[in-house]
Amino acid sequence: MSAVRWFVSATLAVALWLAAPVAWGAPVQVTDDAGQSVTLPSPARRIIALSPQLLELSAAAGASRQVVGTIQGASNVPWARKLPLVGDAFALNLEAIVRLKPDLILAWESGTPPRDAARLKALGIPVFWSQANTFESLASTVSRIGVLAGTSRQAARWVGDFAHRLGALRQRYAGQKPMVRVFYQAWSTPLITVGGTQLINQAITLCGGRNVFGHLAVLAPTISAEAVVEADPQLIVTASPQGAQWLKAWKRFPQISAVRHDQLVPLSPDALPRMGVNVLDGVQQLCTAMATARRSRAP
Numbered sequence: 001m002s003a004v005r006w007f008v009s010a011t012l013a014v015a016l017w018l019a020a021p022v023a024w025g026a027p028v029q030v031t032d033d034a035g036q037s038v039t040l041p042s043p044a045r046r047i048i049a050l051s052p053q054l055l056e057l058s059a060a061a062g063a064s065r066q067v068v069g070t071i072q073g074a075s076n077v078p079w080a081r082k083l084p085l086v087g088d089a090f091a092l093n094l095e096a097i098v099r100l101k102p103d104l105i106l107a108w109e110s111g112t113p114p115r116d117a118a119r120l121k122a123l124g125i126p127v128f129w130s131q132a133n134t135f136e137s138l139a140s141t142v143s144r145i146g147v148l149a150g151t152s153r154q155a156a157r158w159v160g161d162f163a164h165r166l167g168a169l170r171q172r173y174a175g176q177k178p179m180v181r182v183f184y185q186a187w188s189t190p191l192i193t194v195g196g197t198q199l200i201n202q203a204i205t206l207c208g209g210r211n212v213f214g215h216l217a218v219l220a221p222t223i224s225a226e227a228v229v230e231a232d233p234q235l236i237v238t239a240s241p242q243g244a245q246w247l248k249a250w251k252r253f254p255q256i257s258a259v260r261h262d263q264l265v266p267l268s269p270d271a272l273p274r275m276g277v278n279v280l281d282g283v284q285q286l287c288t289a290m291a292t293a294r295r296s297r298a299p
Contacts, residue, residue: 030144033137034109034129043150044104048086048097051108054130055080056276057138058106061145062154069100076270092116094123104148106130110219132275133199133219135166158277165280169206173287176208178297180290183212183233183258186273188246190222199275207287208294209235225253233258235293237286239267261296265289 029039048069049055055077058067064079072088074080086096089111097105102125107117109131120127128148132138139159146155182204186192194200195216204211212231213221228236228250236258238246243266250259258264267289272282 028147028150030128030147032127032129032144033131033141036129038104038126038128038148040104040126040148044102044148046100046102047104047106047149048100048102049080049106050086050092051089051106051111051130052077053132053274053276054106054108056274056278057130057142058145058149060155060158060277061142061149062151062158063145063149066149068102069097087116092120094119097125098123104128106145133197134202135162135199135279138199138275138279139163162280169280169283169287173207176291176294178294180207180209180293181212181232181234181257182209182290183228183231183236185236185238185240185243185246186220187240188242188249191225191228192220192222195219195221199279200272203272203283203286204290206283207290209290229253229256232256234261234297235263235265235290237265237267237289239269239271239273239282241269243267243269257297258293261293263289263293263296265292 027039027041028043029037032038045066046068047058047063047066049058049067050071052074055067055070055074058064059079067080067083069084069086070080072085084096084100086100087093090113105120105125105127107120107127107129109129130141132141139162142155143159146152184194184200184204186194193213194211195218196214197217198219201211201214212233213223234257236247236250240246247264247266250256250264253259267282267285271278272286
């Protein structure tokens with residue numbers, strides 16, 4: 001779906017959901033990002049969110065009061081700090097999950113170890129698998145959580161605001177020239193970047209740039225420093241809390257354009273990489289950094 005069509009659809013969805021009554025006793029059904037149907041006999045009252053971004057998106061959907069558990073690493077979501085923990089990004093505690101008696105689990109598809117994913121399915125508790133790799137799918141996730149939680153009106157308001165702001169960013173940065181070659185560093189050892197199927201790749205394109213590893217059809221490819229030197233990015237960015245240290249390490253490669261022109265930029269770790277409610281703040285930061293890099297090369 002084109003950006004314009006999606007914007008129109010999202011705006012129309014707001015009006016439809018605001019006009020529709022909420023039937024708390026009626027069954028609800030959506031299709032998750034794994035292509036599986038998720039059906040509940042009535043809107044979820046007890047939700048476990050197994051990633052920080054799903055906590056944020058639950059709040060965006062108006063469902064924070066129904067969330068009863070999460071995993072470690074969600075300390076940056078203030079309202080969720082006192083929630084019971086059911087594991088971390090590396091292992092889930094199924095006994096703790098069962099004790100909380102959830103009627104819905106929100107799980108990150110690519111961020112859940114395969115063994116835990118199989119164990120979750122075996123519990124028999126409905127699981128919504130999320131994999132928001134585009135701005136459109138992120139907004140759709142909020143809409144679908146709203147359906148499952150019976151909070152569609154609140155979700156529709158957030159989606160409408162998101163669509164409006166995204167459209168404004170696309171309009172502002174459309175046709176920016178010249179294009180900027182960008183290397184996004186996701187991790188240091190091993191050296192990991194983002195491929196063409198990642199939302200961050202879409203953000204780079206929106207801002208008028210080209211991800212130098214966007215041709216790789218995996219979410220988080222491992223690469224070499226030599227490959228970065230060969231790609232010769234004009235801007236190197238990272239959103240890691242260790243970003244300043246990582247960026248400083250690139251100064252040993254003065255042959256890279258970004259190093260020569262001092263275009264090594266740290267971004268907020270709580271915005272773009274989280275792919276949560278602040279993702280567009282991260283996009284604005286990225287677009288600003290790319291505009292600076294573009295000016296630095298102007299004659």
